[in-house]
Amino acid sequence: MTKIKDPATSRAQTPRMARLPSPAMLMRAPHRLLFFIGAGNLLLAMLWWALWLGALRGLWTPLPPPLPPAWLHALLMQYLVLPSFIFGFLLTVFPRWMGQPELPRRYAPVGIGLFGGQALLIAAACGWTPGLWPGLLLALAGWSAGLIVLGRVLKAAGPNRNWHARACYAALLLGWLGLLLFMAVVRGHATLMPVTVALGTFGLLLPVYLTVAHRMIPFFANNVVHGYVPWRPLRWLAAMWALLMLRLLLSALQIDNLLWLADAPLLMLSLQALWHWWPRGPMPGLLAALFLALAWLPISFALYLLQDVGQLLGHPQLLGRAPLHALAVGLFGSLLVAMVTRVTQGHSGRPLVMPAVAWFAFVALQAVAIMRIAAELMPDAYAWHFAAAIGWLLALAPWVVRLGWIYLSPRRDGKPG
Known part of the structure; x- marks a missing residue:
């Protein structure tokens, strides 16, 4: 009779050198390399921003x-x-969504770029x-490599109409266009900068976040919440996409007095999704973090709508960039911590729980988001900006260090990947 080996015993019998962190581990799976790079980019970009804000305070x-x-x-934040x-x-x-084999190791150029x-x-x-143009061109090359690899997966899938994959790919194409337009900004076309920001927010990031949430959040909840009824009608996703494209167009053309036409229904649809998605019973902490992060979606559009009302009443930019940072720090940042933690736990052979360091990052990030929103209403806004940037670094640094260690280490269960 064949004996089944206990994973813990197998790990104990594995030579210690084989279990030590190694850069070679980064090429075992796409998420290892790109999440490792993302974690580094996350801290480096905010460290530079904090230093610059400190310089505005006269510190250096x-x-x-x-x-x-x-x-x-x-x-840096939107496109890298x-x-x-x-x-x-x-x-x-992408390969899993469309029943394709896992990708060969062709994703290194994406990370390098x-x-x-x-x-x-x-x-x-x-x-x-001198680093400006080589940096832009290298970033564009990385983006292009990613689009080529993902495009091949879509092509290989043939008539498989996976709308989530196609929607994410469309958003990436808009992001690639936004990066290209930034190059035009650098060449002297400064009037295109609002278009670049609008493409990054409403063409790339929010469409990707919402499309992934529409597919994955009900799936996650259905796996762990007894009696949960998944809700993910494609008509909701299509309506959100249409409204986001309207919001993108109005923002790019700076037709601020009509933004409410997009923001009001986006608020209502956000509340509808949160109501249908939110479990009516107890849920594990990792799932709770995802839903708490999603609560920033209607909060953000409520702030956008309040700003729109101010615009109609003759008070333009009533809240400044508070709505944008409710999205960027509140929604994007919180969902990033929750989702990356879940993927990392699952793909490293660890239990699907929210570790203490991830909870610290998540809770601290809520405080940072509130600080950044409040900054727009304070007399010395840049002092609050500086404090929020430092808070961002303190909140995420321990979480990033833990992630880096995991991506450089073998899976705990001994499986490949």
């Missing part, structure tokens, strides 16, 4: 960057930091101007 005198720092901040995680996730799940591009752009932001 930096070398002048080649572009307005706010532009570079938007570029969060997309590193997005590509890592999609390169992992996103990490190398950001490194050069941060060097340019710190005053080394």
Whole structure:
């Protein structure tokens, strides 16, 4: 009779050297490499931003960057930091969504482009101007490589109409266009900067986040909540996409007095989804974090709608960038911590629980989001911006260190990947 080996015993019998962290582990799965790069990009981009905000407080005198720092901040966060995680996730799940084999190791150029591009752009932001264009071109090359790899998966799937995959790919194409437009901004077409920001927010990030949430959140809840009824009608996703494209168009054309036409129904549809998705019974902490993060979606659009009302009443930019940062820090940041933690736990052979370090990052990030929103209403806004940037670093640094260790280490259960 064949004996079944206990995984714990197998691990104990594995030579210690085989279980030590190694850079070679990063190439075992797309999420390992891209999440590792995303974690590094996350801290580096915010460290530079915190240093710049500190310089505005007179703490030191930096070398002048080649572009307005706010532009570079938007570029790094929208087109390099969060997309590193997005590509890592999609390169992992695209083949599974469409019944294709796992990807061969062709995703290294994506990581090289996103990490190398950001490194050069941060060097340019710190005053080394020659790094600007090589950084932009390397970032675009990484994006292009990712689109090619994912496009091949879509093509191989043939008539498989996986609308979630196609929607995510469409959002990535809009993101690629936004990065291209930023290059035009650098060439002197400054009027395109609002279009670039709008594409990053309403063309790339929010469509990807909502599409993934529509597919995965009900699936996660159905697996662990007794009696849960999954709700994910495609008509809801199609309506959200249509409204986001309207929001994108109005934002890009700066027709601010009509933004309520998109924001009001986006608020209502956000509340509808949260109501249907939220479990009516007890749920594990990892799932609770996902739903608490999703609560920022209607909060963000409520702030956008309040800003729209102010615009109609003759008070433009009533809340400044508070609605944008409710999305960026509240929704995108919180969901990033919750979703990346879940993927990392599951794909490293660990229990599907929210570790203490992840809870610390998640809770602290809620405080950072509130600080960044409140900053728009304070007399010394940049002091609050600086405090929020420091808070971001303190909140996420321990979580990032833990992630890096896991991605460099073998799976705990001894399985490949």
